[in-house]
Amino acid sequence: MGIFSRFTDIINSNINNLLDKAEDPAKMVRLIIQEMEDTLVEVRSSSAKILAEKKALTRQVTRLEKDAEQWQGKAVLALSKDREDLARAALMAKKKSSESAQALLAELSHLDEHICKLQDEISQLQDKLTDAKTRQKAIVIREKSANSRLKVKENIHSTRVHDALNRFDDYERKIDDIEAEVESYDLGGKSLADEIAELETDEKVDDELAQLKAKMKNNKKQ
Template structure:
């Protein structure tokens, strides 16, 4: 694709539409800007060449005009000297140079039109480039805003999860405490109820036996005392 065809495509392109249809708008805008900058460099290089061609054509036109004027003067001089033949020859030379001058003037006009057209397209391309760069900056800002919002949202979700885990751990600790309290209430109650009753009965029986023995001893002591008194 030629440089001017590519430049025309860029100027007529719809950047917004290209970005909307792109999977990665930031990558697309970078490519668009790179293409525009490269094209702008090529166009300016071409403009420099065209301007150089115009300067050369202008110098040629001025030189030819001097030659035309010179042959005009020579024809006048020949007529003044009565040499119509020389005057005719001088005018013929003048006519040849005037034809060449006419071609150079046509070239100059075409170059001038080309330069004006090129300047307009460069201005449009520069405007497109500025617009693309503005959109790139807007995309960067939007991307930074979205990334910041995602970061904040993730942090909020992380905080919410941390709070949920904290509440769950607090609940687990409370359950552990309640279970420990319940287990402490059962300490010493691991002996089967019947066995405990039997042990208590043995203790009670031993106490009664001791009490019974005491009474026996007291009665025996009283009987011995009575027998002694009778004797």
């Protein structure tokens, strides 16, 4: 059994309620659309048959009304020939044709009402189908968005991501250790700039020492 058991169920249905109760709204809306489309095909096929029946009845009414007119003419002809008996029979035949035409006209009137209501219901069904297809697009987009967000959330909380980040931390610590080892070789050693600066300092001390010796030597001579 489908979602809808009768055509009127679809017309009177509340799609929002159906979707609210559904565990899988995307699947539910696909089923709703499928059933609506199937029902629309069936109803239109039925409508085509009813319209064909209306045309056939209309043709019968036209034929019966024409027969009534012909019997009327025959009654006039019979009276003109003093054949009242034939005129009476012709009028009886006219009455029968007219009554049959009236009965068919009454049936046609009911058929027109039925067709009018059916067309209105088909229009409502088409509107609901259009609405369902519009909602389907929105639901599909929301579902894709939700799935994408879920994947992002899963990756954020994934142990693989944490493990990868931890490996990055390990690599950084190893690089820190290597850099520290390199820097340890420089501890206690002199750089080229330091050695040159020491040479400049030694040269100044030597000059000052030479000047001091010369000064003392001059003092002794005096």
